[in-house]
Amino acid sequence: MPSVLILGAASDMAIAIAKKYASENYQVLLAARNVNRLDALQADMNIRSNAQCSLHEFDATDFQSHASFWNSLPVKPSITICVFGYLGDQEKAMTDWNESEKIIQANYTGAVSILNIAAQYYISQQSGTIVGISSVAGERGRQSNYIYGSAKAGFTAYLAGLRNRLFHSGVHVVSVQPGFVNTQMTAHLKLPPLLTAEPKEVADAVYSAVVKKKNTIYVKWFWRWIMLIIKMVPEFIFKKMKM
Numbered sequence: 001m002p003s004v005l006i007l008g009a010a011s012d013m014a015i016a017i018a019k020k021y022a023s024e025n026y027q028v029l030l031a032a033r034n035v036n037r038l039d040a041l042q043a044d045m046n047i048r049s050n051a052q053c054s055l056h057e058f059d060a061t062d063f064q065s066h067a068s069f070w071n072s073l074p075v076k077p078s079i080t081i082c083v084f085g086y087l088g089d090q091e092k093a094m095t096d097w098n099e100s101e102k103i104i105q106a107n108y109t110g111a112v113s114i115l116n117i118a119a120q121y122y123i124s125q126q127s128g129t130i131v132g133i134s135s136v137a138g139e140r141g142r143q144s145n146y147i148y149g150s151a152k153a154g155f156t157a158y159l160a161g162l163r164n165r166l167f168h169s170g171v172h173v174v175s176v177q178p179g180f181v182n183t184q185m186t187a188h189l190k191l192p193p194l195l196t197a198e199p200k201e202v203a204d205a206v207y208s209a210v211v212k213k214k215n216t217i218y219v220k221w222f223w224r225w226i227m228l229i230i231k232m233v234p235e236f237i238f239k240k241m242k243m
Ligand SMILES: NC(=O)c1ccc[n+]([C@@H]2O[C@H](COP(=O)([O-])OP(=O)(O)OC[C@H]3O[C@@H](n4cnc5c(N)ncnc54)[C@H](OP(=O)(O)O)[C@@H]3O)[C@@H](O)[C@H]2O)c1
Pocket: 007, 008, 009, 010, 011, 012, 013, 014, 032, 033, 034, 058, 059, 060, 061, 083, 084, 085, 086, 087, 106, 110, 133, 134, 135, 136, 177, 178, 179, 180, 181, 182, 183, 184, 185, 186
């Protein structure tokens, strides 16, 4: 049975991805902080899809634990999906280093730490897939979220470099740029419905991208063009805008 590891498994997006893979008869390894809160999800998945779902304690910022976390997995997953992230409070982060650091570590450093380990394993196997959920926020810095955006920009560049390196070992890397998604992370924001995806759409897009070996996907196709336009605005105009 093929297996998938989902890092940051308590998120709405991750739960939808887990259910999608369970429905496709994957063994699903759910990794999250305080993972016991996913007991009900685990039981539900085991009953409904016979998915052999297991729970694993994982903190993206506990870097020293990552090697032992990986070594302790009951099976080595054929797919590793990095979903965790932290939007944080940009206003606070501008003056509070602890908040900045939390954003950087949850969106960039933590991902690099665990995916470096996954990558070495996949190179040794000459097969495997890594998926990273990044963000269009990383495509151009804006005053309203440039700390989160810069961490995601770093993550996007990391995934691109990793894809380039791992290609030569038969390992594939998918970068996911979801656009707005209706989750706990954005529950306090008024998102434009037409531009906003549901977690299930992300899950279907991730599954399909892995099967088709896509490099970078935008969950709703038009986000690629929205971001292209945003990136084309000349800096002397862009810096005067309040975005
Ligand atoms: N929602 C959007 O519009 C949107 C758009 C683009 C990209 N994204 C990205 O999509 C991914 C999933 O986000 P979501 O929208 O589903 O939000 P979410 O429900 O807030 O999920 C984020 C998850 O990340 C986990 N996490 C944060 N710090 C962690 C750490 N140090 N160790 C382990 N887990 C940690 C959280 O765990 P706890 O439950 O333990 O806090 C939470 O389950 C994130 O990477 C996010 O940046 C979201």
